[in-house]
Amino acid sequence: MIRLAEPSASDLAIGARPLLVVDVDEVVLQFVAPFKAFLLANGHELNLETFSLNGNVKSLEDGRRVENAEVKALISAFYDSQEDWQEPFSAARPTLEGLTEIADVLLLTAMPPRHREKRRRLLARHGFDFPLIASEAPKGEVLRDLCETAPPDLIFVDDMLYNCRSVSQCLPEALTINLLINDDYRALAPKTTPPSLVATGWDHADTIIRRHIAENG
Structure with a gap:
């Protein structure tokens, strides 16, 4: 089980289950x-x-x-x-809720921490009752510090390839998924390159995550 007392990575307790870390803007919430x-x-x-x-x-x-x-x-x-202004992608909550059967979920949003409380309220209003970190630091460094003592099987989902690369560089064993839901947005995005995998929607991401956990369980 993952627990959060305060909005800081140092307050998270990481367990032995796979840890699914998910970006927020244009992944959980439409941006x-x-x-x-x-x-x-x-x-x-x-x-x-x-x-x-x-x-x-x-x-x-x-x-x-x-x-x-x-x-x-x-x-x-x-x-x-x-x-x-912001609303969630319709498939985000049911997918994440389903994945809690096999993994802990953590939301990692790239924004100044002063915006965190409003983001937490917005997510809670739509049923996303998961721990939330708001940080402007490179995401790989945030997760490397978080997983320093007992690295779990880590799966990272983000729409920005540079964030996936940051995590891959700091935690090479992590599975990084470049989730690009909007077709027009995907057409402009840098081409997803290994070791990251591209997902074109939450159904696609769900399949990749479940397969990965089954193969590494």
């Missing part, structure tokens, strides 16, 4: 669609021409491309109001 809607409501537009928010946000007032610092501020403002 791209609600962020687009948020921007439109605040005088901006997101048109993804590349697999990045930076360089793809424009001001509706004058058509200029927004500088990276302003994009960061808009993302922060979105997270401040995330409870009004």
Whole structure:
């Protein structure tokens, strides 16, 4: 069983079961669609021409491309109001609930810790009652520190390939799954390369995870 007393990796108690670590934005909660809607409501537009928010946000007032610092501020403002905008992918909760039969689940979200409480409330409202870490540190380093004393069979799911690579570099035995649910988003994403595996939806990810645990149990 995985237990969490406080929102810090040091407060997690890791057991002997497989540990499934799951990103939140665009994996559990929809991000791209609600962020687009948020921007439109605040005088901006997101048109993804590349697999990045930076360089793809424009001001509706004058058509200029927004500088990276302003994009960061808009993302922060979105997270401040995330409870009004974000909804989960429909298959995320039933899939994760089913996987709790064979693994412990931990949510690892890449955001400043000050946004964690709002994110926790939002997830709880939709039935995601799993421990949550919010950190801006490289995810591989977070999980390496977490699993330092008793590394479990670790499965990591994220939409960003660089996060999968970070985990693979720090914990080479981990299974890393690059989950890209949105077809348009996937088309722009860097090609998933070994040792990571690509999953095109939660059903696909569920099959990969269950097969991995069965083969390593």
